[in-house]
Amino acid sequence: MSPALKISGLTAGYHGTEALRDVSFQLDRGQYLGIVGPNGSGKSTLIKVILGLVPARGGEITILGTPRERFRSWDRIGYLPQGLQFFNPHFPATVDEVVRLGRLAGKRFPKRFTAEDATAVNRTLEWMGIADIRSKMIGDLSGGLRQRVLLARALVNDPELLVMDEPTTALDPETRETFYQLIYEMNQKHKATVLLVTHDTATIGKYASHLLYLDKRVIFFGDFDAFCNSTDMTEFFGAHGQHLVCHRH
Numbered sequence: 541m542s543p544a545l546k547i548s549g550l551t552a553g554y555h556g557t558e559a560l561r562d563v564s565f566q567l568d569r570g571q572y573l574g575i576v577g578p579n580g581s582g583k584s585t586l587i588k589v590i591l592g593l594v595p596a597r598g599g600e601i602t603i604l605g606t607p608r609e610r611f612r613s614w615d616r617i618g619y620l621p622q623g624l625q626f627f628n629p630h631f632p633a634t635v636d637e638v639v640r641l642g643r644l645a646g647k648r649f650p651k652r653f654t655a656e657d658a659t660a661v662n663r664t665l666e667w668m669g670i671a672d673i674r675s676k677m678i679g680d681l682s683g684g685l686r687q688r689v690l691l692a693r694a695l696v697n698d699p700e701l702l703v704m705d706e707p708t709t710a711l712d713p714e715t716r717e718t719f720y721q722l723i724y725e726m727n728q729k730h731k732a733t734v735l736l737v738t739h740d741t742a743t744i745g746k747y748a749s750h751l752l753y754l755d756k757r758v759i760f761f762g763d764f765d766a767f768c769n770s771t772d773m774t775e776f777f778g779a780h781g782q783h784l785v786c787h788r789h
């Protein structure tokens with residue numbers, strides 16, 4: 541089977557700024573990649589270039605076996621953008637309607653809502669534990685519940701690739717843990733490939749199978765054991781920094 545994602549020699553930037561330099565890595569189906577790195581290290585840019593929201597300057601991207609330029613099956617990808625940045629709290633929609641929108645987004649015209657769509661929406665609402673609030677206006681919910689609704693929207697098409705940019709920043713520690721559990725379940729039970737940008741280095745080792753440490757270029761890419769056993773990484777981060785990522789509680 542083709543890899544979920546293959547990136548070779550990717551470079552990108554904005555006007556005078558270089559954001560990504562010669563980035564290469566490959567993620568196989570079902571792997572869970574944690575993307576970490578300091579502020580401004582290009583993590584969000586990498587996600588946006590993969591999704592075609594920011595143009596690449598050079599290099600190649602293959603998504604689910606198809607070159608990025610020809611990839612059109614966006615319903616196979618679930619995307620949860622950074623924080624709640626694209627969310628307007630006055631958006632006049634119920635929880636149910638927001639999740640339905642995720643279902644309609646992948647369709648061509650005429651965008652009809654079918655019985656199969658209704659089943660997928662119901663199943664996802666149940667799974668996310670938000671079926672009982674389906675008629676509530678999204679603007680009336682707490683940040684944690686709202687984020688869960690947006691995750692439901694990203695998951696309603698049963699995506700093969702789930703892409704998330706710092707999804708837990710607005711959440712309290714308990715809600716954050718529940719959120720990580722839901723994503724982990726998606727990865728383990730549904731075999732979805734996960735790409736998660738996070739500053740939560742102390743938690744990511746518990747869930748992710750692979751780690752990408754980015755600082756415009758790739759400082760490290762590989763599985764967690766390789767990271768934890770790497771003397772290069774001990775030198776780079778210091779033993780304490782390496783341990784913070786490697787302890788798994």
Ligand SMILES: Nc1ncnc2c1ncn2[C@@H]1O[C@H](COP(=O)(O)OP(=O)(O)OP(=O)(O)O)[C@@H](O)[C@H]1O
Nearest residue numbers: 554557558559577578579580581582583584585586
């Ligand atoms: N729209 C933009 N226009 C111009 N420069 C940008 C834009 N977005 C990001 N940059 C710059 O590109 C570089 C990489 O930014 P990016 O947001 O990808 O980093 P990041 O690792 O996601 O950061 P953070 O951890 O703070 O979210 C930074 O120098 C940033 O200032």
